[in-house]
Amino acid sequence: MKRLVLAEKPSVARDLSKILGADQKHKNYYEGKDHVVTWALGHLLTLKMPEDLKNEWQTWQMETLPMIPKCIGTKPLPKTKAQLKAIANLAKRKDISEAIIATDAGREGELVARWILEYIRFNKPVKRLWISSQTNKAIKEGFAALKPAKAYDDLYYSALARAKADWLIGLNVTRALTVKYQDNLSAGRVQTPTLALVAKQEEKISKFIPQKYFTLSLEVAGQRATRVQKDPYALKERQAVDELVKKLSSQNGKVEQITAKDKTIPAPLPYDLTELQRVANEKYGYSAKKTLSLVQSLYEVHKIVSYPRTDSKYLSNDLKVTLKDRLHAIAGLFPEAKQYAVKGAKVVQNKAFNDAKVTDHHALIPTEQLPQYNKLNSDEHRIYTLIAERFVGLFAAPHKERQEKIVFVFGKEHFKLTQTKVIEAGWKKKEIPEKSVAKFSEGMQISPRFTVKEALTTPPKPLSEGALLAQMERYSLGTPATRAEIIEKLVKSELMERTNNSLRVTKKGQQLLELVNEELVSPQLTEKWERQLEQIAKGNYDSKKFLREIETDTKRLVREVKNSQQKYQDFSLTKKKCPKCGAFLKEKKVRDGKLLVCTSESCDYKRRAEAKVSNHRCPVCHKKMLIVSGKNGDYFRCKYDGTTEKLTGGKKKNKKMTKHEERRLLKKINQDDEPQESALAQALKAALGDNNV
Numbered sequence: 001m002k003r004l005v006l007a008e009k010p011s012v013a014r015d016l017s018k019i020l021g022a023d024q025k026h027k028n029y030y031e032g033k034d035h036v037v038t039w040a041l042g043h044l045l046t047l048k049m050p051e052d053l054k055n056e057w058q059t060w061q062m063e064t065l066p067m068i069p070k071c072i073g074t075k076p077l078p079k080t081k082a083q084l085k086a087i088a089n090l091a092k093r094k095d096i097s098e099a100i101i102a103t104d105a106g107r108e109g110e111l112v113a114r115w116i117l118e119y120i121r122f123n124k125p126v127k128r129l130w131i132s133s134q135t136n137k138a139i140k141e142g143f144a145a146l147k148p149a150k151a152y153d154d155l156y157y158s159a160l161a162r163a164k165a166d167w168l169i170g171l172n173v174t175r176a177l178t179v180k181y182q183d184n185l186s187a188g189r190v191q192t193p194t195l196a197l198v199a200k201q202e203e204k205i206s207k208f209i210p211q212k213y214f215t216l217s218l219e220v221a222g223q224r225a226t227r228v229q230k231d232p233y234a235l236k237e238r239q240a241v242d243e244l245v246k247k248l249s250s251q252n253g254k255v256e257q258i259t260a261k262d263k264t265i266p267a268p269l270p271y272d273l274t275e276l277q278r279v280a281n282e283k284y285g286y287s288a289k290k291t292l293s294l295v296q297s298l299y300e301v302h303k304i305v306s307y308p309r310t311d312s313k314y315l316s317n318d319l320k321v322t323l324k325d326r327l328h329a330i331a332g333l334f335p336e337a338k339q340y341a342v343k344g345a346k347v348v349q350n351k352a353f354n355d356a357k358v359t360d361h362h363a364l365i366p367t368e369q370l371p372q373y374n375k376l377n378s379d380e381h382r383i384y385t386l387i388a389e390r391f392v393g394l395f396a397a398p399h400k401e402r403q404e405k406i407v408f409v410f411g412k413e414h415f416k417l418t419q420t421k422v423i424e425a426g427w428k429k430k431e432i433p434e435k436s437v438a439k440f441s442e443g444m445q446i447s448p449r450f451t452v453k454e455a456l457t458t459p460p461k462p463l464s465e466g467a468l469l470a471q472m473e474r475y476s477l478g479t480p481a482t483r484a485e486i487i488e489k490l491v492k493s494e495l496m497e498r499t500n501n502s503l504r505v506t507k508k509g510q511q512l513l514e515l516v517n518e519e520l521v522s523p524q525l526t527e528k529w530e531r532q533l534e535q536i537a538k539g540n541y542d543s544k545k546f547l548r549e550i551e552t553d554t555k556r557l558v559r560e561v562k563n564s565q566q567k568y569q570d571f572s573l574t575k576k577k578c579p580k581c582g583a584f585l586k587e588k589k590v591r592d593g594k595l596l597v598c599t600s601e602s603c604d605y606k607r608r609a610e611a612k613v614s615n616h617r618c619p620v621c622h623k624k625m626l627i628v629s630g631k632n633g634d635y636f637r638c639k640y641d642g643t644t645e646k647l648t649g650g651k652k653k654n655k656k657m658t659k660h661e662e663r664r665l666l667k668k669i670n671q672d673d674e675p676q677e678s679a680l681a682q683a684l685k686a687a688l689g690d691n692n693v
Helices: 010-020 078-091 107-119 136-144 149-181 191-207 238-248 273-284 288-300 317-329 336-342 378-393 465-474 483-492 507-515 523-537 543-563 659-669 676-688
Strands: 002-007 029-031 035-039 045-047 074-076 096-102 126-128 212-220 223-227 253-265 399-410 413-424 450-456 496-499 502-505 573-577 584-590 593-598 606-608 612-617 624-630 633-637 644-646
Touching (some): 002 010, 002 107, 010 035, 035 078, 045 107, 045 149, 074 078, 078 107, 096 107, 107 149, 126 149, 149 507, 149 543, 191 465, 191 483, 191 502, 191 507, 191 523, 212 399, 238 450, 253 413, 273 288, 273 378, 273 465, 288 483, 502 507, 523 543
Parallel strands (some): 002 035, 002 096, 096 126
Antiparallel strands (some): 212 450, 399 413, 496 502, 573 584, 584 593, 593 606, 612 624, 633 644
């Protein structure tokens, strides 16, 4: 008898099949003596849409809201039906005795597998592979310690409850807003309060009024001591500052007090996914989605980091036996790692090891596998270095420094200077060298040398993607695995946009926040829901009770949209009219620019809102021409001299043929059903565009 192993992706299935000896490759699976390894393609199934459940829900209308089905159920995704059917056929084989879930070891991975097994009505025993890295060693140990799938039922119930809650809240509120205000207004259980966090920061910026103030500092021993005051913006008038300086300059000051304190700073804990995304955004400008993609590649393809979608910064004690091998793996990046390994891999930052604080997965750390740096691209290398640097810091001595605070007094005014002297660099040894430290003694006379500077109070900064991730984590909005997707969805639905490395809410997004119920805008309600989902995953809360509460909230939220007296203005609507039906056109963003689309549902007219720069060269000035939309379709126009051409017009340059074109040409030449000369002539004409051949 054989075991059916269900992986999440083809690449993972391929790796599992090598270890399990399933070396017979088929279109949809690998097979060996004891195992058949197949795969999903991410989700193969999704929750049914309203139109799949009731005829009256096919039309978007207020009368049918809210939609509260007794049972939602799942349906296959059209593009991956063939793979789902293949899994079903494998499951029915008489020589299959049980299934092993080997999808990602997390909430979403559990949902992927359970939906498939339920849909194909798999009625044989099911076990679960739970691993935190994709190395051969970890996979073999995982298969040697399989658990019954029932042990992960609560994780599945949590994932299912989250999916149904998003269906109920998202689809109902989105339909209600879209129908009432006649525009595509997308709202959601997590995305709307996330949008509100960005808007809140923008409100702080818009309300900010800059104020002029002056700073007064004491120049001493080549350093600057700052004036001690409760309000750093207290000095607002130049005349008052000049009078104060004049008064203080008439006398010498003295060192009133010196206090020294030794400070020990332990190395930071390893990364969880959210902190890694924040740091990568701050250092390299990577979006949350890009960082997740990079670390997923390091995990799945290169197998050199542990499971990425973790919300824990701690490690379990059973990992200590693997530390030497992990240190040897990163010795190419950090030579000191080899020294730590030789000395027994003694951990200095013991706080990192805490079984009680490890959730489904431990923190992100390097695996025992030696990296092949020539196979990493520059972005992957950066992310791997960040993860490895945090890990090697656990074995380094803590950073020790002495902070000396010196207080100078001039009459009634006090000035403070802080000097830092490194005692032991420890894990911070790569940082910038310290500044020179001056020597002072209490009672020492100080000459009056003051500096006055005029300044303006600075507004709060717009939220960067890293700062937004930090706030999402603070309010438990989404999970490490879904936060990047939520941000991308807000951008794609034109509710939010990226400007350089910051985020801002669009006019459409601002209006949405005014139209949606206040509770859905506030992160507190979603935070409560997320806490309950976590409790469900731990077996401490009933998923059915949670969904009953969600249904009640859905009814209230829809009712409030129906009764709202708010007005909505579609800022994408233009004053331009459709040449086909006369309806107004609206702007729509697409990947390569903007389109003008007819607002009439029965009309399919659209054209470019702005010209697109092409690679086609002007025959007069040889500069790149624009693709412009006109009454008769698109055409080329030169913005420098006004020359126009049809899109199909203009002579094509004789350029070198690609290998694909060469193969096509040879195929035509070697055809047996036509005379060779004719075929050659035709092929050359097609390739060179020359009628004189």
